[in-house]
Amino acid sequence: MSDHIVWHDHKISRTERASIKHQHPCLLWFTGLSGSGKSTIANALDVALYHEGYHTFLLDGDNVRHGLNRDLGFSNEDRVENIRRIGEVSKLFADAGLIVLSAFISPFASDRRLVRNMFPAGEFIEVFMDTPLATCEERDPKGLYRKARSGEIHDFTGIDSPYEAPAHPEITLDTSNLSVDACVENLLCYLKERDLLKPGGDA
Template sequence: MAENIVWHDHKVTRAERASIKNQKPCLLWFTGLSGSGKSTIANALDVALYQRGYHTFLLDGDNVRHGLCRDLGFSDEDRVENIRRIGEISKLFADAGLIVLSAFISPFASDRRMVRNLFPEGEFIEVYLDTPLETCEARDPKGLYEKARQGEIRHFTGIDSPYEAPSHPEVRLDTSVMSVDACVESLITYMVFRELITR
């Protein structure tokens, strides 16, 4: 860490930024294999929350790698750094009073725990897209599984790189048997139950 850096407190507090938006900041962290439905469900929830008048921001794995994390590859070390950066960015958005949706494979439990520890109790919601590998591979929306099976892509999660499934996620969804609308309704219901939104 660089020396001679001092934290500067803001005049407007985190609570005040959230209060003016009439909402409670939090992070919904969508994790799961490629093709499990993370981006699709996160996008659909983003629209549903926006239509209800909530202030949100969506962070997507591919989009972030076009800018903030374009210098990173897919080695284990780069994946850790990718998630660390996303965790810190998510925290800043939450500090601004937003409901943050982050859709990343984030295969390692330690990385997800690292992000959870950045947030106050109850503000990190792990959403596990528990969709079977066979379903994800059959979908293969970007053709990545085929390339991984042919050896054209190395360190591909679920093929030659492990995915450590969450043991106790706040929400578990399986898009092989649940529609997008059903998944969004489950998430809205959970957020209402936790008093993060009021419907």
């Protein structure tokens, strides 16, 4: 970064932006294997929050890789940069007062920690989609596991690229034994119990 770039504070704080929306900004970070249900559950929660009148924004792996991160692949280095950029974008949306839902494999603990550290305490909620690899592979919604097993694609998470499970996630969901509705209920309870769906003080 150049020495000639100066940070400008905004006249309106993130808390002010959020309070006009009657909510508290936060980031729900969905992490897990391909097919573990990140996208399905994040979308279902997004719909539930929208219908309850909350202002949200959903960032999803495949979509972000079509635009902002179209220059990145799946090497370890590119995944690190992918998550760094998404963390920064998630923070911008939270600074705009939104409840942000981000659904990315985000296989490396250090990258998730980097994003956690961008947020005030309590506003980064790590949601570990702890669905067993066998279930994800059986679902194989995009046929990618089959291609990874046959060697047609390489560096596929869970097959020939690592996934580091979170040690202390705020929420753990295993969609092999929880329905979509049960997962959403679980997430809504968490947000309500911590007053994250009410306007909050300056973090």
